[in-house]
Amino acid sequence: MAARDRQKVQYRDLRQYLQLLEQAGLLKRVTAPVDLKHEIGAICARSLDRKGPGLLFENIKGYEGKPLVSNIIYSVEQLAIAFNTDPDIDKIYAIIVDGHRNPLPSITLGTGPCKEEIQYGDQIDLCEIPTPWWHELDGGQYLGTSSGIVTRDADTGILNMGTYRCMIADRKTLTNSGQVYKHLRKYEAKNLPMPIAVVMGMDPLLTLASGSPVPPDSHGNMEYEAAGAWRGNPTELVKCETSDLLVPAHAEVVIEGEILPGTRIAEGPHGEAGGFYGQNLDAFPIRVKCITRRRNPVTYGIIALLEEDYPRWLFRSGSFEASIIKKSGLTSIRKAYFPELGGLTWGGVIIAADIKDPAEPGRIIGAAWKIVPNRWVIVVDDDCDIRNWNDVMWRIVTNVRHDRDLYKGQAVRSEQKTGVPRGGRNPMIDIDNDIPDPTGIDATFRFKFENLPPFNRVSKGLMAKVAARWQELGLP
Ligand SMILES: Cc1cc2nc3c(=O)[nH]c(=O)nc-3n(C[C@H](O)[C@H](O)[C@H](O)COP(=O)(O)O)c2cc1C
Helix, strand or coil: CCHHHCCCCCCCCHHHHHHHHHHCCCEEEECCCECCECHHHHHHHHHHHCCCCEEEECCECCCCCCCEEECCCCCHHHHHHHHCCCCCHHHHHHHHHHHHHCCCCCEECCCCHHHCEEEEHHHCCHHHCCCCECCCCCCCCECCCCCEEEEECCCCCCEEEECCCEEEEECCEEEECCCCHHHHHHHHHCCCCEEEEEEECCCHHHHHHHCCCCCCCCCCCCHHHHHHHHHCCCCEEEECCCCCCEEECCCCEEEEEEECCCCCEEEEEEECCCCCEEEEEEEEEEEEEEEEECCCCCEECCCCCCCCCCCHHHHHHHHHHHHHHHHHCCCCEEEEECCCCCHHHCCEEEEEECCCCCCHHHHHHHHHHHHCCCCEEEEEECCCCCCCHHHHHHHHHHHCCHHHHEEECCCEEHHHHHCCCCCECCHHHHHHCEECCCEEEECCCCCCCCCCCCCCCCCHHHHHHHHHCCCCCCCC
């Protein structure tokens, strides 16, 4: 079913989503006093490990009455509520891909709940927002781990929203780091300040769109429009007070500011999702000009870890699958999957395809490298369960030959690919800035063997039949 034909989601904003989670037993209130310094991060990490519920901290020491929520978009049950579908990862995945292909235009309102309170000048104090020191070696409080950073392309006027970490540098300054440079460099070339908005506490679909790649199409559709399609309702936007940026009307807090050309600031260290601490001595300082917010805002934060409150693989895979088919025209591609392991260090992507001729795997590998400079691209036949590492590895170890099935790609500097200087001090990032010798693996069977015996698997049809009898058979 196309995303636009399915039932709309049953919430309008983060607060209503939290209510639905609580009703379903997927959110727990924590009323015992907890510390912003390391304790909240460790509680979130332990609860993620134990596949626990979302956590609403209601009693943060020194921040009484200012709640902080976390762990609300990582489980399939939570995502089912976010997308208003069954707790079935394939159904959720299909909605994501459809939203990328068929974005829903947003609408702009005169005003919205995120403008209930407006602060300027001395009223601005970022330290009033409950912001954890998430990891023990963090160099500061990271406020923007789940927020959407909104900027506008100085040449095309197209908006972008992405999740790029922000550290509190002082009461009125945030640091920002990473891919925001794609827009910043255009303002710096014109010697202009870049307006920027840090949107906190968005509905879950906007948070999910923000943290995953949603390239703008020819109409300028981007994260807002993908989230609109997933939601079944257009994203409602309002204009910022100090710039022409458009931000989600139902967000909890919007921090408006600017980055002056050529200014840099040190940030970090910060624990990163790739598994190491990273630091950036040339981050971009955001001078805050205004904060607009709802009354009694709820803060939402994510701890970056190997196991996170964000299903990166799901969204990266969905976005990649939509892009590779659109850009390459290779309609043989059926599914793509970025396994969690190594996904953040330009690791690997697995692509399943209905191979029509022996040269097709090579074409797919080349097309994949044009979109992401991944170190490993593995192509398998479309009967492979690409999320099952055993099935993928079985195909590699049983049929791949180095003289026939391996493809050597060109080394790429990630900076050259993305235009983003890393400036990091994380040794892995510095090493992995270069993508040395990317390798493509053709692990397909089709066209390689004249007399391939049938695969020894229980067929899908037979499996479905016994599954239907499971209760009757008295099996758990
Ligand atoms: C929780 C989370 C934190 C992230 N932090 C950063 C970051 O600090 N810097 C960065 O460059 N990308 C970060 N990312 C990745 C970007 O948000 C992601 O690449 C996104 O696609 C960027 O959007 P864009 O492609 O529209 O620019 C993060 C993603 C998530 C889910």
